[in-house]
Amino acid sequence: GAVVSQHPSRVICKSGTSVKIECRSLDFQATTMFWYRQFPKKSLMLMATSNEGSKATYEQGVEKDKFLINHASLTLSTLTVTSAHPEDSSFYICSASATSRAYEQYFGPGTRLTVT
Amino acid sequence: DQQVKQNSPSLSVQEGRISILNCDYTNSMFDYFLWYKKYPAEGPTFLISISSIKDKNEDGRFTVFLNKSAKHLSLHIVPSQPGDSAVYFCAASITGNQFYFGTGTSLTVIP
Numbered sequence: 001g002a003v004v005s006q007h008p009s010r011v012i013c014k015s016g017t018s019v020k021i022e023c024r025s026l027d028f029q030a031t032t033m034f035w036y037r038q039f040p041k042k043s044l045m046l047m048a049t050s051n052e053g054s055k056a057t058y059e060q061g062v063e064k065d066k067f068l069i070n071h072a073s074l075t076l077s078t079l080t081v082t083s084a085h086p087e088d089s090s091f092y093i094c095s096a097s098a099t100s101r102a103y104e105q106y107f108g109p110g111t112r113l114t115v116t
Numbered sequence: 117d118q119q120v121k122q123n124s125p126s127l128s129v130q131e132g133r134i135s136i137l138n139c140d141y142t143n144s145m146f147d148y149f150l151w152y153k154k155y156p157a158e159g160p161t162f163l164i165s166i167s168s169i170k171d172k173n174e175d176g177r178f179t180v181f182l183n184k185s186a187k188h189l190s191l192h193i194v195p196s197q198p199g200d201s202a203v204y205f206c207a208a209s210i211t212g213n214q215f216y217f218g219t220g221t222s223l224t225v226i227p
Contacts (some may be wrong), residue, residue: 006159046217107160
């Protein structure tokens, strides 16, 4: 089956620093990647959709200057949380949609970000 | 505004019995529906999907039913197994470009 990896799985950073999270599709090409954030006991919240080679589309209420997304290739998308604050602490999950099966997303294992 | 709703945050079922997870939606533009299973601290795993032109899709122990007039879908798991214990999210999509998730239902299958 399709595999999506995320790195790192856990990261702790100090307030004011930036953190980069990588999302890779390992065995398929993904023209579209999605970034989600999950709050405790709440649903996955779509943050942005990124298409390879073009700018990401951010959902309403998500600061694009704070959450920088780069979809550099068909197998890699990165999310950079800039000037992180404790309220950015969360579980971030990416997913990738294979070119031929756009309706079915394959999720990465998630990244637990803790900002101290 | 939550366009996809799962009104039952938790469900407990005896092993071997049927588990029924429900999901309601509000947007009639949704044309594809999916169910995902999620274990703690892991990303969701795709389980089963259904197009809006169908009313039922079956895959092994999992069956998804879609009632478009009621804007309701359900996931049936039969027979339920302890390994099915997880959080189940339903999701709806418009043309595969936008995905909306429900808040999840935590299923516990009791041995």
